[in-house]
Amino acid sequence: MATTASKTAHADARGNRNIDPTAFARDYLKPVHRVGTITALAVFLALFIPSILLYVLYGQFPSWQTIVTGFGLAMTYAVPFYFSEPISYYPIVGNAGWYMISTTGNGSNLRVPCAAVALEVAGAKEGSMEGELVAAIGIATSVLISIPAILVGALLIGAIQQIFPPWLLDAFNKFLLPAVFGAVWGQFILRGWKYAPLSIALFFLCYFLKVPGAWTIVITVLGTMLGGALMLKFFNIEA
Amino acid sequence: MDWKAIANGPWIWIAGAITSVIGLYQAWFFMTKARNFMHANGYTPAETRHMIRGAAITAIGPVIANIFVMIALAVAISPGLAFQREAVGVGSVFTELAQVSNAAIAAGEEFGTPNFTMAGFAAAVLIMNIAGWGWSVEGIFTRYLGKAREAITGGNTKLLAVIGACGMIAVFTYYSLNNAMKKGGFTVAVLVAVLTSMFLFKLADWIKRPGLKEWALGIAMFIGMLAGKIVAG
Secondary structure, three states, X not given: OHHHHOOOOOEOOOOOEOOOHHHHHHHHHHHHHHHHHHHXXXXXXXXXXXXXXXXXXXXXXXXXXXXXXXXXXHXXXXXXXXXXXXXXXXXXXXXXXXXXXXXXXXXXXXXXXHHHHHHHHXXXXXXXXXXXXXXXXXXXXXXXXXXXXXXXXXXXXXHHHHHOOHHHHHHHHHHHHHHHHHHHHHHHHHHOHHHHHHHHHHHHHHHHOOOOHHHHHHHHHHXXXXXXXXHHHHHOOOO | OOHHHHOOOHHHHHHHHHHHHHHHHHHHHHHHHHHHHHHHOOOOHHHHHHHHHHHHHHHHHHHHHHHXXXXXXXXXXXXXXXXXXXXXXOOOHHHHHHHHHHHHXXXXXXXXXXXXXXXXXXXXXXXXXXXXXXXHHHHHOHHHHHXXXXXXXXXXXXXXXXXXXXXXXXXXXXXXXXXXXXXXXXXXXXXXXXHHHHHHHHHHHHOOOOOHHHHHHHHHHHHHHHHHHHHHO
């Protein structure tokens, strides 16, 4: 299989490819940042389009008081995730991966699992240059599948409700997401079992102290990273 | 004018199509750049195809779930707005419904009742979209995330690998245990998926069939989902 053959050429003792950092920065990262910045800015501006069209076509636009109040309510939910998601995902998915997650969302339930399986298939380490390339391929694949699928789903919403039995819709609605998280967690436990006890302990510490969800993610992620860094420094335990 | 009369008009599909095209172009560009660079550095097209196939198989379950869950948003507001928000606009359906309720409150109305009018709908469209601004802003400044990481790790490749591995396991420890603590079918779905996933990845190594890894997550998530549903009834 190609996955085993990939270890034969241009690979170090741990199976990681020897990629020239200068070529990586010049030929890959530079264009990724250029297009990533432009497309992220374009999406930022495009988020205004529905409201602009609603105003131009139907003369409807909320009052400033409504905007300020609604924005404040929306931010109470969103702000913690503005901190937790880049801290959690960026080290795993790298630059191109983060551009795509910040643009298309669905980080935990779709993008990161696809990056993870691509990393596993390639035998690449997250955080490495090879890992960044592989994660980009995995996440881009998920985006190229999900956007057309969502379009088809939105167009056929009535038919979907009639074709699929209620128990199957209920199973997907309630239990697929926990199962996705469990499946990815199982994979990561195999890859980084030495860090699992610390992350579990930090989760339960936050759980019993009733720390809000988004801050529990930040504490669990940063605490586990700190623990891993200390294990590397004092005991030379590598990932 | 009744808001339902215009909620699924061409205007919202056009808005959704614009963001979707940007998202698709971005993904296609990154995919092409990564593949070209890898092929120029000793990777074979067959290797990158295996990565794509693994990711595609893994995407099937979550994408179907996204569509099914999107039904709630489509029924509550409109299929067009559901597409505009879910294709690229970030946000889970539950978050989006919460943002509609927040917007209605801000407009002095209540979503889901006859009291919800065109003014509430206009507020909902704006608030749902601007709630996603933060992620777009973070996307614009992605290059500085890399510089921050370099500054923190000093370019130490071993430390970078540790941070990546710890981030992966910690995030999914949170999401898995947070769901498992809901008990019943949720606990079963998480535990069965964890065990199935671990077994399949180890099995791929034991029987020397690395191709099985491409299917492992996809199989584990479906078995976990069905186990959760069976237990919950």
